[in-house]
Amino acid sequence: MNIVTRRDFIKQCGIGAGAIMTSTLWFDRLIAGSELPADLSLIRQKFGLRIEDIKKVLSLALTKGGDFSEIFFEYRISESVTMEEDIIKSSSESITLGIGIRVLKGQQIGYGYTNDMTIEKINQAALTAAAIAKGNSKIIAADLTVLKPKLQVYDLINPAHSQKIDTKIDMIKEAYQTAKNFDNRIVKVSASIADENQYIAVANSEGLMTFDTRPQVRLSVAATAADKGIKNTGSHSAGGRVGMNFYKNVKSPTEIGRRAAEEAIILLSAKNAPAGEMQVVLKNEQSGVMIHEAVGHPLEADANWKKQSIMWDKMGQMVSNPIVTIYDDATIPNYRGSLNIDDEGTPTENVMLIEKGKLVGFMNDRLAANIMKTKPNGHGRRETYQDVPIPRMNNTVLAPGDSDPKEIIESVKNGFYAVSYQGGQVSNTGKFTFSVNLGYLIEDGKITTPLKNATLIGTNTLILKEISMIGNDMGFFLGTCGKDGQSVSVTCGTPTLKINKMTVGGVV
Amino acid sequence: MKSSNESLLKIAEKLLSFGKSKGASQMQISIGKSQNFSVEIRNGEIERLQEAVSTGLALKVIVDKKVASASSSDLSVDTLEKLVDNAVARARYSSVDEFAELPELENINVNVDSLELFDPEVETITPDKKIEIALSLEKLGKADPRIQQSLGSYFGNSTGESFLVNSNGFSGSYRTSRCSSGVELQVGEGDNMYEDGWSDSSISYKGLMDNDEIAKKAIHRATRLIGAKKIGTQNVPVIFDQQMSASLLGFLASCLYGSSIYMNRSFLAGKLDTKIAGDNINIIDDGLMKAGFGTRPFDGEGVPTRIKAMIENGVLKNYLLDTYSSKKLKLKSTGNAGGTTNFYMKPGTKTPEEIIKSVDKGLYLVKTIGQGTVPTSGDYSKGAYGIWIEKGELTYPVAEITISGNLGKMLSNIEMIGNDLEFRRSIAAPTFKISEITISGK
Numbered sequence: 048m049n050i051v052t053r054r055d056f057i058k059q060c061g062i063g064a065g066a067i068m069t070s071t072l073w074f075d076r077l078i079a080g081s082e083l084p085a086d087l088s089l090i091r092q093k094f095g096l097r098i099e100d101i102k103k104v105l106s107l108a109l110t111k112g113g114d115f116s117e118i119f120f121e122y123r124i125s126e127s128v129t130m131e132e133d134i135i136k137s138s139s140e141s142i143t144l145g146i147g148i149r150v151l152k153g154q155q156i157g158y159g160y161t162n163d164m165t166i167e168k169i170n171q172a173a174l175t176a177a178a179i180a181k182g183n184s185k186i187i188a189a190d191l192t193v194l195k196p197k198l199q200v201y202d203l204i205n206p207a208h209s210q211k212i213d214t215k216i217d218m219i220k221e222a223y224q225t226a227k228n229f230d231n232r233i234v235k236v237s238a239s240i241a242d243e244n245q246y247i248a249v250a251n252s253e254g255l256m257t258f259d260t261r262p263q264v265r266l267s268v269a270a271t272a273a274d275k276g277i278k279n280t281g282s283h284s285a286g287g288r289v290g291m292n293f294y295k296n297v298k299s300p301t302e303i304g305r306r307a308a309e310e311a312i313i314l315l316s317a318k319n320a321p322a323g324e325m326q327v328v329l330k331n332e333q334s335g336v337m338i339h340e341a342v343g344h345p346l347e348a349d350a351n352w353k354k355q356s357i358m359w360d361k362m363g364q365m366v367s368n369p370i371v372t373i374y375d376d377a378t379i380p381n382y383r384g385s386l387n388i389d390d391e392g393t394p395t396e397n398v399m400l401i402e403k404g405k406l407v408g409f410m411n412d413r414l415a416a417n418i419m420k421t422k423p424n425g426h427g428r429r430e431t432y433q434d435v436p437i438p439r440m441n442n443t444v445l446a447p448g449d450s451d452p453k454e455i456i457e458s459v460k461n462g463f464y465a466v467s468y469q470g471g472q473v474s475n476t477g478k479f480t481f482s483v484n485l486g487y488l489i490e491d492g493k494i495t496t497p498l499k500n501a502t503l504i505g506t507n508t509l510i511l512k513e514i515s516m517i518g519n520d521m522g523f524f525l526g527t528c529g530k531d532g533q534s535v536s537v538t539c540g541t542p543t544l545k546i547n548k549m550t551v552g553g554v555v
Numbered sequence: 556m557k558s559s560n561e562s563l564l565k566i567a568e569k570l571l572s573f574g575k576s577k578g579a580s581q582m583q584i585s586i587g588k589s590q591n592f593s594v595e596i597r598n599g600e601i602e603r604l605q606e607a608v609s610t611g612l613a614l615k616v617i618v619d620k621k622v623a624s625a626s627s628s629d630l631s632v633d634t635l636e637k638l639v640d641n642a643v644a645r646a647r648y649s650s651v652d653e654f655a656e657l658p659e660l661e662n663i664n665v666n667v668d669s670l671e672l673f674d675p676e677v678e679t680i681t682p683d684k685k686i687e688i689a690l691s692l693e694k695l696g697k698a699d700p701r702i703q704q705s706l707g708s709y710f711g712n713s714t715g716e717s718f719l720v721n722s723n724g725f726s727g728s729y730r731t732s733r734c735s736s737g738v739e740l741q742v743g744e745g746d747n748m749y750e751d752g753w754s755d756s757s758i759s760y761k762g763l764m765d766n767d768e769i770a771k772k773a774i775h776r777a778t779r780l781i782g783a784k785k786i787g788t789q790n791v792p793v794i795f796d797q798q799m800s801a802s803l804l805g806f807l808a809s810c811l812y813g814s815s816i817y818m819n820r821s822f823l824a825g826k827l828d829t830k831i832a833g834d835n836i837n838i839i840d841d842g843l844m845k846a847g848f849g850t851r852p853f854d855g856e857g858v859p860t861r862i863k864a865m866i867e868n869g870v871l872k873n874y875l876l877d878t879y880s881s882k883k884l885k886l887k888s889t890g891n892a893g894g895t896t897n898f899y900m901k902p903g904t905k906t907p908e909e910i911i912k913s914v915d916k917g918l919y920l921v922k923t924i925g926q927g928t929v930p931t932s933g934d935y936s937k938g939a940y941g942i943w944i945e946k947g948e949l950t951y952p953v954a955e956i957t958i959s960g961n962l963g964k965m966l967s968n969i970e971m972i973g974n975d976l977e978f979r980r981s982i983a984a985p986t987f988k989i990s991e992i993t994i995s996g997k
Contacts, residue, residue, distance in 0.1 A: 131818070134650035137622040140641055144629035145609075158605040162628040168608075175606045178682075212648050235819045271819050271931060280820055280931040322959070322995035323788040353597070355706055357746060433609065469926040472938075475706070475741065476748035478955065480925035480938035500934040502927050502957040502995075508746050552936055552957020552995040555790060 082209070083122075083246060085258040087193065090248055093122045094146060095164050098191055098256070104148070105188035105252045108173040112182035113150035113157065116173075119390060120146050120248040121432040127241035128212065130219045133227075138212065145432040150176040154418060160433050189254035196259055196387035197394060200380050205290040207242035207264035214291070215240045218266060218300045225304030226270040230312050234278075235271040238304065240264065249392035257392040262288050263383065263536060265525065268304045272311035279317070279499070281310025281485075284525060287383040287538070310467060310485055313497050320486060320501030320553030326462035327503065327549040328455055328489060332522030333467050335539030336481050338445045339526065340473040341507040342373050343539070346400050346408070347426075347438040347530075348415035350475055357477035357508060361406050367511030369404035370448055377425060377441035383525045384441035384537040388425065391436050395425035400443075401511075412438045430533040437531060444540040448517025452543040455516045457492035463551045464489050465503060468524075477507040480552075502552035510546060518543030563588060563610070564728065567720045570614070570635055575722060577643045579616040581657045582722045583856065586612045589715035592682070596689045597707040604686075616642045617657065621649040654882040658858050660723045665859070667729045671846040674759035677712050677732040685710045688736060688766065695770035696738040696752075701778045706750060708738035712760075717851075725857035734763055738770060740777040749780035749940075749954070751922060755979065758846050776921070780940060783954035786996045792917035793958060793992040794910055794944070797975060799920045800900065800984035803935075804838070806962060808895045808982065810930045811865065811873075813880020822933035822963055823871060831871045832966035835903065838866040840875065840889070842896035849981030855893030863889060865898070869967075900984040903972030907986040910971045912947040918994060919944055920958065933962040939994070956996040965989050 083089050090096050096104070101118060108116035123143040129136050145162035146169065157179025159172030207215070223238040242264035250256045265286035272279055283306035285298040294300060329337060350356035358366070377386045377395035386395045391413050398408050411419065412427025415438055427436035456464065464487040471481030483501040487494045523540040567584045574582040588610045595603045612635065613626040623646035625638040693708035712734035720726045737754020753772035755764040795803060815821035823831060842860025844850050853859055856878050864872045876884070877892035890896075911919060924938035936959040942949045973986035 128648075134652060135648065136652060137624060137649055138645045139624040139626070140638060140645070141625065142627040142629050142634060142638065144627070144634075155601050156603040156605075158603065158607075160607045160609070162609055162611075162630070172607065179601065179604050212645060216648060237818065269820075273819060278819065278822065278931050280929070319959070322957075322993055324997055354704070355741065357748060433607065435603065435605075469929075472925045474750055474924065476743070476750060477746065478924065478938070480927075480957070482925050482927040482936060484929075500927075500929070500932075500936050500959060500961075502925055502936040502938055502959065504925075504938045504955055504957050504995075506746065506955065550785075550955065550957065550995055550997075552938070552959050554959045554993045555788065555995075 085246060085260045089246055089258065090120060093144060094120055101250045102188050102191055104169055104173050105250060107170060108148055108150050108177045109184055109186055109188060109252055111177040112180035112184040113152050113177060115151040115252055116176070116188060117149045117249065117251040117391070118146055119429070119432055121245065123243055123245040124208065125241065125243035126208065127239055128215050128219060129237065129239040130223045131237040132235070135216055143431060146172070147432040147434070148172045148176045149435060150179050151414065152180040154414070155179050156435055158435050188252035191250055191256040192254050194255060194257045196257065198378055198387040200378055200385045200387055201262050201288040202290045202293065202381045203262065205292055206262045207291060208244040208262065210291060218294060222266060222268050222300035222304035225301045226268050226308040229305060229308035230272070232272045232274045232312060232315065233270050233308050234273045236268065238268045240266045247390065249390070251392065255392050257388060259387050261386065264289060266294065266300060266303055268307040270308040270311045272315050274315050277315055279311055279314035281307050281314060283307040283310065286525065287381050288385050289381045314485060314499055317485065317497040317499040320463065320483070320498040320551055322551065322553040322555045324548050324550050326459045327546045327551065328459060328462060328464045329541065329544040329546065330464060330466045331452070331518060331520045331541055331543045333524040334465060334544060335443065335524050335541040336468050336471045336526070338373060338541050339440065339443050339528065339537065339539040340471040340479040340481060341510055342400065343375065343440045343443045344473045345477055345507055346410060348409040348411035348419060349438050351409050352415050352418045355475045357475065358406065364406055365404045366406045366508065367401060367404045368514050370517055371401055371404055371511065371514055372446040373401040373444065374399045375410055375426070375440050375443045379442050382442045382523065382538050386441060389427045390429045391423070391427040393423045393425045393427060395441065398424050398426065410438050410440060412436050428535050430535055434533045437533070439530065439535050440528060440537050442538045442540065445542065447519050447521050447542040450516045450518050452518040452520050455518055455543050455545050456489060456494060458516065458545065459489045460491060462489040463498070464494055479507060480504045500554065504550050504552060510549060513547040513549065514544055515547045516545035564718055566630065567718055570639060571720055571722060573636055574616055574639045574643065577640060579618055579643055581617040582614065583657055584612065584614045584720050585855065586610065586718040587715060589713055591711070591713040592685065593709060593711035594686050594689050595707055595709045596693045597705060599690065599693065601686065602707060614639065614642065616646055617655050618643055618646040620651045620653060620655050621646045622652060622655045623649060654879055656878065656882065657721050657723050658856050658878045658888060660725055661859055663727060663852050663859050665843060665852050667852050670843065670850050670852060672758060672850060673730040674732045676760045677734050678714055680712065680760060685712065692736055692738050692766045692770060695766055696740055696773050699774045699778065701742055701781060702774065703741050703743065706739040706741055710736040719853065719857050721857055727853055727857060729852055732758055734760055736763065736769060738773045740773055742777045742781050749777060749783065751776040751780060756848065779942060780952045780954065783940065783952035785955045786943065786953050786994065788995050788997065790991050790993050792914050792988055792990055794914065794917065794919045794986060794988045796919065796921050796986055797977060797984065799923065800987050801980060801982050802923065803965070804898060804900060804984045805982050806928045806935065808875065808898050810933065810962065811875045813874050813876040813884060815930050816874050817880055817883040821930045826871050827874065829871060830869050831963065832866055832869040833969055834869045835972055836866050836869050836966060836969060837864065837901040838899070839901065840865050840891070840896055840898045842890055844897045847897040847978060847981065849896040849898065851896065854890045858888045858890045858892065860890040860896050895982060897978065898982045899976065899978070902974050902976035902985040904974055905971050907973050907975055910973055910986055910988050911944060911949060913971060913988065914944045915946060917944045918953065919949055935960050935962050935965065956994050958992050958994055960992045
């Protein structure tokens with residue numbers, strides 16, 4: 048379980064943009080087809096199935112006595128353009144098309160998938176999944192009722208996937224040039240924009256038939272600085288389930304390029320981090336990676352009903368300092384981890400995890416909810432049709448406190464200030480690390496020397512109790528989280544935090 | 556797997572002529588097909604059973620020295636032709652790149668069968684047998700009373716075939732097989748829990764490690780962490796066990812990729828033919844090793860793979876290059892489009908026990924957690940688990956510490972190299988000792 052942050056955050060995206068599906072005339076596009084409808088005609092067109100066929104496949108999957116069957120349909124178009132060494136190097140287009148069929152029998156899962164949309168192959172996948180049960184059954188799936196998601200948390204105005212390629216090229220050029228011209232010690236820059244539109248549909252034997260169309264875009268810059276034999280790379284990116292207006296109104300390509308170059312230049316003068324236990328201040332924005340690792344993963348329901356997580360028996364207990372409140376909210380408009388419905392078709396929710404220090408909730412999927420005798424709360428996600436859904440995070444947030452970030456820094460005599468990260472990792476046992484790309488020394492309440500090459504390490508049950516001050520600021524990073532071999536898009540948000548004692552892994 | 560081969564090759568060849576007719580100066584198409592099975596067991600029950608066939612196609616077009624690429628899991632002719640159309644049209648928006656070119660046609664002289672990449676027996680194992688293997692593995696893993704619980708065992712197998720054709724006349728394919736099984740265990744109590752396990756993979760069914768041996772390793776690895784303590788911050792010698800030394804070699808490989816070199820994102824850029832490690836360091840990348848996990852007759856562009864010294868007696872001899880990066884660096888492709896092949900450190904003469912004996916006070920590193928590797932600078936920093944060494948003896952386990960250093964310095968400070976090289980992954984190295992690394996703890 049690890050999270051790869053791409054070192055960035057989004058302040059606010061498309062506030063009040065609301066969820067308006069406009070009937071804009073799409074600009075003439077260079078590539079790919081037009082917007083597809085998110086309804087049964089999509090399934091007909093892309094997967095060759097009618098609603099009565101879907102019911103038949105769902106029923107076939109139940110013939111061995113399974114309790115529940117489900118088909119996940121996925122059609123995804125991704126595009127990217129890359130600039131490197133002053134030229135547009137390449138562009139790519141990628142299509143993912145396939146279905147995954149799942150059968151549940153008690154706590155057991157049977158799974159088959161195919162990217163060959165012939166009815167023989169689809170039936171074969173259904174029978175593969177069916178085989179998790181060993182009996183015979185004549186039960187047929189319920190009639191399907193199309194249910195539209197109630198939420199609409201994506202910015203659908205001016206989406207990236209409907210842009211002409213020259214618009215995207217102009218954007219990465221702007222980001223590239225800003226980084227390149229930032230300082231004459233910047234020697235290499237790469238800039239890219241990647242976007243996708245993922246059409247999904249979920250049908251199950253209980254009669255659910257639902258659809259979702261999910262945009263995602265990200266503009267990334269990496270800048271390498273070299274001077275007097277020292278080299279370092281800084282990077283930055285921004286995006287989410289946003290439209291192109293995000294890059295006009297919230298974060299410009301210029302800003303993204305500047306942040307990457309600035310980090311690379313600061314790193315040139317960075318010293319190796321100190322080593323040992325000390326006070327640590329985590330800057331807002333990217334430090335969300337700690338919340339993701341230390342709190343998020345241990346509170347995913349699968350590790351808890353299986354009694355593998357260190358948190359499984361702590362429900363209702365105080366697990367941290369009472370100033371700490373943490374939730375995972377998939378319904379924040381336009382964020383990278385936001386979803387209307389999860390990958391089992393369940394409407395997403397804002398799930399309170401730790402309320403004023405007390406453990407109150409887990410993020411679950413359908414299976415975990417059944418086993419834990421509660422309701423699914425919309426956190427069942429999968430990377431592609433080839434994967435089974437499992438409980439995952441979306442946008443994990445540590446709620447702001449009342450301390451001025453300046454005050455927090457000033458309260459530290461000698462400590463470490465962590466600013467940007469490569470990522471983090473945690474095990475079920477609550478032991479976690481996060482890898483700092485850039486930090487600073489705090490001396491007598493002041494931020495002084497830039498530091499690099501540090502790993503912060505701790506055990507979540509101990510560190511949560513050591514959080515002593517929480518800032519009144521906030522910030523998010525864009526992440527890609529890996530678990531059980533599946534990567535999904537997430538964000539994580541935190542204000543500036545003070546941790547009384549933590550091990551900083553540096554060099555002496 | 557057998558009958559569909561021709562049709563996939565035909566799809567690729569047809570698409571190639573379609574691309575040419577649409578204006579592609581050069582074009583490359585690769586297709587991969589695989590059949591996968593896996594069963595996961597937990598607490599004596601099947602937790603998940605999964606089986607599927609999947610196919611994917613990737614293509615690259617070069618139009619007047621301008622590049623575009625595409626990929627798809629939808630192999631219908633309409634979709635593929637549209638992707639080619641789009642790619643040719645999009646390529647016009649790329650800049651002229653004088654280095655963009657497919658490799659010239661080279662003959663593949665190796666007999667693919669002699670590489671032993673495919674074992675037909677893998678396709679004949681019955682699902683019941685696979686389930687039985689995984690069930691028994693978990694049972695063996697849980698047999699030790701110190702094991703709190705099993706996090707699960709699994710058995711998986713896959714067979715696949717890769718095809719590559721390009722407009723320079725290359726056409727090749729090869730089959731691969733793989734089976735693997737493993738078990739993961741949790742030990743300790745309260746807030747002081749640890750987990751570790753063992754898994755093994757093999758190209759042939761017969762080559763897979765016995766369940767008894769896998770379980771024994773998993774139990775040993777998990778239980779040796781029970782009661783781990785945090786130790787003080789200090790600089791000491793650190794012994795990397797086989798997994799840890801291989802993982803460090805993986806970081807080294809990421810610093811040798813041609814793209815990292817021409818983008819100046821490796822501390823080894825510009826260091827070819829210079830001394831970057833101790834005289835005792837010899838690192839090889841061997842694409843032709845019999846039954847090796849990284850073995851393939853040709854790379855992702857149809858360039859023959861080969862055996863080459865990466866580091867010879869401490870001198871950097873080669874980068875890992877594909878056609879594009881080799882042209883950028885005015886070198887020859889090393890047949891590494893798609894990555895390392897079998898990348899390993901040559902063994903030394905000492906037994907791991909002798910290496911441990913040589914340490915008065917230090918760490919035997921067995922597991923790391925976290926990222927913490929920066930190719931641009933060579934900086935290295937990870938969370939660590941290990942066994943503390945006192946007077947040449949392994950004593951108590953340690954945890955919640957970090958180890959930090961710089962790969963450049965670490966390569967020069969490898970003092971003793973073990974004789975225990977084993978090819979259980981495509982990147983492999985024997986146990987070795989690094990003379991001094993900073994441990995951060997209390």
